[in-house]
Amino acid sequence: MPEPLEKPCHSKSGGEEGIQAAPVGTSEKRFNRALYVGRFQPFHLGHLEAVKHILRNAEEIIIVVGSAQESHTLDNPFTAGERAYMIRIALNEAGIDPAKYYIIPVIDLDVHGIWVSHVCSYVPKFDVVYSNEPLTRRLFIESGFKVESIPFFKRNVCSATEIRRRMLANANWEELLPKSVVNFIKEIKGIERLKDLAKTDKVQD
DSSP states (O other): OOOOOSSOSSOOOOSEEOOOOOOTTOOOOSEEEEEEEEOOTTOOHHHHHHHHHHHHHEEEEEEEEOSTTOOSSSSOOSOHHHHHHHHHHHHHHTTOOGGGEEEEEOOOOSOHHHHHHHHHTTSOOOSEEEOOOHHHHHHHHHTTOOEEOOOOSSTTTOSHHHHHHHHHHTOOOGGGSOHHHHHHHHHTTHHHHHHHHHOOOSOOO
16 A cells, blocks of 8 residues: 655644534634545535635635546536536635635545545645545544534535535525526536436336
8 A cells, every 4th residue: 555645745743632622703723724625526505604614713724626536426426527517606706805715626536545645645734624525634643633513504405415415406406506606507407407317218127
């Protein structure tokens, strides 16, 4: 198994922190730059609230579009470019300063032991990782990075899995996404794509 990079490319302080908001009424931030990893299939209101929470605690955010090589499957229907565009238009719609964020697609590695170093090779220096995903948290913690949780937003319904389910079921998926992202998905015929991917030519027993 390949070894991680010998020289860390980011600041590390280790450990796991609870959720702490920046003090109200001050411009002081706890971190200079934060890392946020997701697949964003698609980018929804929960993701947007996560970005807002992170920017209350950090001056800048690096948004890593994970599984960048994946597209045109039921779990990953949208391309990395489409997902990056969804993020940009959603943050623009929310009035978030473009100088405050980076959007960086990163392809997957199947070797967990070098995944953190792989991500580090794509992104600028960061002080903290924000994630609720157990494997992502564990890999960064074991690599010595500070990891913090993100408050959940409508956890029972505001998930990409639920949104894709609603898309296939002709249910109301639009209410869970920023309007700009809804319009973009319609523009690229994303629902039609997902429904085509759900079809099968296998003979039923």
